[in-house]
Amino acid sequence: MLTPLAPQPRDPAALPRLLLTGVALALLWPGLTLSELDLAVLWQADNAATMGKFLAGFWPPAHDAEFLELLLQATLQTLAIATTGLCLALLLAVPGALLASRALSISALLRHGRPAWWAQALRWPVRGLLIVLRSVPEIVWALLFVRAVGLGPTAGVLAIAITYSGMLGKVYAEIFESVDQRPSRALLLAGSSRLAAFAYGVLPSAASELxxxxxxxxxxxxxxxxxxxxxxxxxxxxxMDFSLRMFAGAEVASLLLTFLLLVLCADLLSRLLRGRLQ
Structure with missing residues (x-):
């Protein structure tokens, strides 16, 4: 004789999940209202016709010799702006991360992981500076520097350098604190300098993530x-701004494909470098 199946116990997390979903929806509705999101405008006859006409010009992408020369020059300039700005950001981010991190704190080492109040007070100005640097978007810095130094790549380089120094410094400091601290602590207890403890105790474990x-x-x-x-x-x-103003869809398509290729190359480079370090 078959015995009836016992009733399945009720999921104890069902009510919290339902409440959380309700709160999320309640918060989402005012956000949609304040953002004035109106997807219907995409399907209005005039807008749809204009967009369709513009997208129809995407094929074939522009490939004449004169435009390709301009495209190559713009691509190299974009890479130069990004690379130079990042290198300048590292000059401030690395020292800032070392000063803001507790990974090499001698007071924390002597106090069983709890740094002294004065050591914490010395780190707060550095952390505050990193917050200030990354709190302003790079596009805003670019607008300010365009007014200061004029049009051209210099404004972009300086904008990236300032914003990314704050971003890199914050994340670097967190990475330094997240790795195994035992090698660096052993070096510090043996009398090594903080620089040696960082180079041989922290950096090998953090190199891949950095x-x-x-x-x-x-x-x-x-x-x-x-x-x-x-x-x-x-x-x-x-x-791209110039091509959009001229409604040159073929040129925009070539620019978008170039941008996609740059991001793909950056992803492949990241995979290759991480594979070498693992």
């Missing part, structure tokens, strides 16, 4: 340099 994040930020810098081109900072963005 490199991966740095390459990711370089990819972000490429995208940012394209966006800043719309405000006159040079590169692919400035050329």
């Amino acid at each position: 490199l991966s994040y740095t390459v990711y930020r370089w990819e972000c810098a490429i995208r940012a340099s394209v966006v800043m081109g719309f405000v006159g900072a040079g590169g692919l963005g400035q050329q």
